[in-house]
Amino acid sequence: QQQVKQSPQSLIVQKGGISIINCAYENTAFDYFPWYQQFPGKGPALLIAIRPDVSEKKEGRFTISFNKSAKQFSLHIMDSQPGDSATYFCADHPQGGSEKLVFGKGTKLTVNP
Amino acid sequence: DAGVIQSPRHEVTEMGQEVTLRCKPISGHDYLFWYRQTMMRGLELLIYFNNNVPIDDSGMPEDRFSAKMPNASFSTLKIQPSEPRDSAVYFCASSFLRDTQYFGPGTRLTVL
Numbered sequence: 001q002q003q004v005k006q007s008p009q010s011l012i013v014q015k016g017g018i019s020i021i022n023c024a025y026e027n028t029a030f031d032y033f034p035w036y037q038q039f040p041g042k043g044p045a046l047l048i049a050i051r052p053d054v055s056e057k058k059e060g061r062f063t064i065s066f067n068k069s070a071k072q073f074s075l076h077i078m079d080s081q082p083g084d085s086a087t088y089f090c091a092d093h094p095q096g097g098s099e100k101l102v103f104g105k106g107t108k109l110t111v112n113p
Numbered sequence: 114d115a116g117v118i119q120s121p122r123h124e125v126t127e128m129g130q131e132v133t134l135r136c137k138p139i140s141g142h143d144y145l146f147w148y149r150q151t152m153m154r155g156l157e158l159l160i161y162f163n164n165n166v167p168i169d170d171s172g173m174p175e176d177r178f179s180a181k182m183p184n185a186s187f188s189t190l191k192i193q194p195s196e197p198r199d200s201a202v203y204f205c206a207s208s209f210l211r212d213t214q215y216f217g218p219g220t221r222l223t224v225l
Contacts, residue, residue, distance in 0.1 A: 032211075034213070036216075041218075042218060042219075043117075043204050043206070043216030043217050043218050043219050044156070044204075044216050045215075045216065046213045046214070046215075049213075089155075089156060099144055099161065099163070099168070099208070099211050100158055100161065100169060101158065101214065102158070103155060103156040104155070105155040106155055106156070
């Protein structure tokens with residue numbers, strides 16, 4: 001079954017530090033890689049997404065880097081803040097053109113003040 | 114827009130009982146997704162609809178689970194009979210075309 005392998009499972013960072021979360025995918029017919037952010041007791045919400053025609057996308061303190069040859073993409077959170085403490089999920093479409101999303105297992109980020 | 118609405122937010126039931134979870138997608142969205150989230154298995158897609166028609170139910174764990182979407186503004190996920198291993202948070206999400214999926218707040222189900 002299609003998988004998206006996400007690491008690390010948990011991450012603790014000091015305020016002001018850089019948080020890095022990695023995902024490896026299998027699908028070769030991709031067109032869209034979203035990252036979702038989930039706070040306790042809430043549903044996941046789209047944080048940032050990238051399409052494979054670019055290698056990097058930045059929105060504020062959040063950056064996605066995409067490595068097509070390695071089939072990997074990563075989320076970087078610069079100047080991490082306690083309010084960034086949440087669980088982060090990467091996702092991929094299992095088949096090109098499919099509406100389904102397969103999510104990684106998630107990374108629980110804790111940013112200490 | 115109020116976003117995706119789910120009810121109830123919490124459900125506690127006893128093994129063997131029927132459970133019905135409800136979802137109202139965002140108006141104008143043509144895709145609706147049901148997910149289950151557990152610590153062990155993460156976020157799993159159970160079934161999704163397009164224009165009220167079920168497209169892929171391969172994630173439905175077994176025949177005890179069923180989902181319907183009688184119209185564009187309402188969907189249900191039913192578990193009958195429920196078992197303790199069904200305890201999880203169930204999310205409904207909707208999207209327009211293949212754009213961003215918007216998740217509801219979830220229903221936390223506990224089966225005793």
